[in-house]
Amino acid sequence: MEPTGNAAAVTQSVDSPSTSPAHSRRLRRGALGAATALLVCLAAASPALAAGHSTGAPTLRDWGSSSSQGGSGAQSWESPYGSGSSGSFGAGATSQPATAAESAGVVLIDTVLPYQHGQAAGTGMVLTSNGQVLTNYHVVQGSGSIRVTVAQTGQTYQATVVGADPTQDVALIQLAGASGLTTIKPDPDGVDVGSQVTAVGNAGGTGTLTAADGEITGLDSSVTAASEDGTAPETLTGMLETNANVLAGDSGGPLFDAQGEVVGIDTAGSSGGAPDAYAIPIDRALSIAQEIQSGHETSTVRIGPAAFLGVQVSSASSYPGYGDGARGGFATTPGAQVSGVVSGEAAANAGLQTGDVITSLNGRAVSTPDDVSAALVGANPGDNVPMGWTSQDGSQHEAPVTLGASPVA
Structure with a gap:
C-alpha cells in the first residue's frame, strides 16, 4: 500500500x-x-x-x-x-x-x-x-x-x-x-x-x-x-x-x-x-x-493492476538437507519458502519451484514472507527485477524476473 x-x-x-x-x-x-x-x-x-x-x-x-x-x-x-x-x-x-x-x-x-x-x-x-x-x-x-x-x-x-x-x-x-x-x-x-x-x-x-x-x-x-x-x-x-x-x-x-x-x-x-x-x-x-x-x-x-510475482510463500524454518552436507539432517535457511507457484507467471518463468526459498528480491535481502512484498513496493507490471533463491537440494540461484500484472487486484 x-x-x-x-x-x-x-x-x-x-x-x-x-x-x-x-x-x-x-x-x-x-x-x-x-x-x-x-x-x-x-x-x-x-x-x-x-x-x-x-x-x-x-x-x-x-x-x-x-x-x-x-x-x-x-x-x-x-x-x-x-x-x-x-x-x-x-x-x-x-x-x-x-x-x-x-x-x-x-x-x-x-x-x-x-x-x-x-x-x-x-x-x-x-x-x-x-x-x-x-x-x-x-x-x-x-x-x-x-x-x-x-x-x-x-x-x-x-x-x-x-x-x-x-x-x-x-x-x-x-x-x-x-x-x-x-x-x-x-x-x-x-x-x-x-x-x-x-x-x-x-x-x-x-x-x-x-x-x-x-x-x-x-x-x-x-x-x-x-x-x-x-x-x-x-x-x-x-x-x-x-x-x-x-x-x-x-x-x-x-x-x-x-x-x-x-x-x-x-x-x-x-x-x-x-x-x-x-x-x-x-x-x-x-x-x-x-x-x-x-x-x-x-x-x-495506483491505477490499473499491481505488479504480480505469482508465488505463495511462508516462513522458511528448517528444511532437510539444506547446508548439512546432504546427511539427511535439518538446517535453518533464512528466507521465504515457496508454498506454491502460479503456472505461467513471473516466478514460474524464472524457474522457481514449490519448496524453494526466496533469499533476495529486487536488490533486497528476504528473511520473511513480508520481505517479498516489501521488496516490490513501487514496482510495476513489466519491471525486470533480480531474484535469488535456494533450491531444495541446497543450490543457490539468481535470475532476472519480469513482473506480470495481477489478474485483478
Whole structure:
C-alpha cells in the first residue's frame, strides 16, 4: 500500500480516539475468506492482524466471510484475506435484514483467488449508474476474479479493479456492462459522537444484506494493523468508531446516518465483548475515488493492476538437507519458502519451484514472507527485477524476473 504498483496490506490494530482510554486490539482484515496466495501483487500481510501489545481487549477482525481455505499455518498470501470464521463478532448485539432503503446502492462482492481457488466475500457501494463501485482494498486484493451482485435486483456482473490506494484501504472497481444502477447518497455534513448510525453489509458472506444499529463513539480513531506475527504494521488514522455490530463480510459496506446517507465504509470490528467497529470517513474515500477516476497516479494511488510475482510463500524454518552436507539432517535457511507457484507467471518463468526459498528480491535481502512484498513496493507490471533463491537440494540461484500484472487486484 504505498507507491504506484504496490498493494501493501493495511492490517490493523486499534487505538481508541482521544475521547476514550487508549487501547490496542487484534484485528483481522481481508474479506473473510480463504487464506489468499501471496501471488505477490505486492500485497503484504498475513491474514490476521495483531496489535503491538495486549491489554485483554476483545479481538478485532477484518471483515469478510470465510468460504474456503486456501492455505494454513504461517503461510503468507499476497492478499490479506483472512481465514476467520463466520458468525457474530460482537457479543450481545443483534442485526436484522437490511431494508429496501438500506439496500439501495449496495452490492455484494464475491472473489476467487488465482491460487487453490480460495474464495472470499465482502460488500461495496455504487458510485455511478454505469457501475463504478467503492469498497475496501482488502476486499478485492489479490483476486483472480470478482463477481458483484446488486442487492436490489439480484443481477450479477463481473468486475475489474480500476485503481486503489492500499495505504488507505480504498479501491474502485468497475462492473462490466452495467447501466442504470441506483447510487448511494454520501453525507455532506459529517457526524458527531452520539449520532445514530447503521452498518449494512454482507455479514458472514451469506449473500444477503443485514443491518446493525449503533452510534458514533469516536471521530478520530487511529487503527494500527500488523500481520499476525506483529510484522508489517500499517496505520489508518481519522477513522470513525462505532458500537454498531459490524461482522465479517461487512467490509466495504456503508455506515449510514439517521437520514440514510453514507458517512463511512465499514472496515473492521470486534470479535468479542462489546461491539467496537471502525469505518473510513466517506469524504476521504470519495476523494481517493475521484483521483482514481481522473487516472491520476500518486505515491499511494495506483491505477490499473499491481505488479504480480505469482508465488505463495511462508516462513522458511528448517528444511532437510539444506547446508548439512546432504546427511539427511535439518538446517535453518533464512528466507521465504515457496508454498506454491502460479503456472505461467513471473516466478514460474524464472524457474522457481514449490519448496524453494526466496533469499533476495529486487536488490533486497528476504528473511520473511513480508520481505517479498516489501521488496516490490513501487514496482510495476513489466519491471525486470533480480531474484535469488535456494533450491531444495541446497543450490543457490539468481535470475532476472519480469513482473506480470495481477489478474485483478
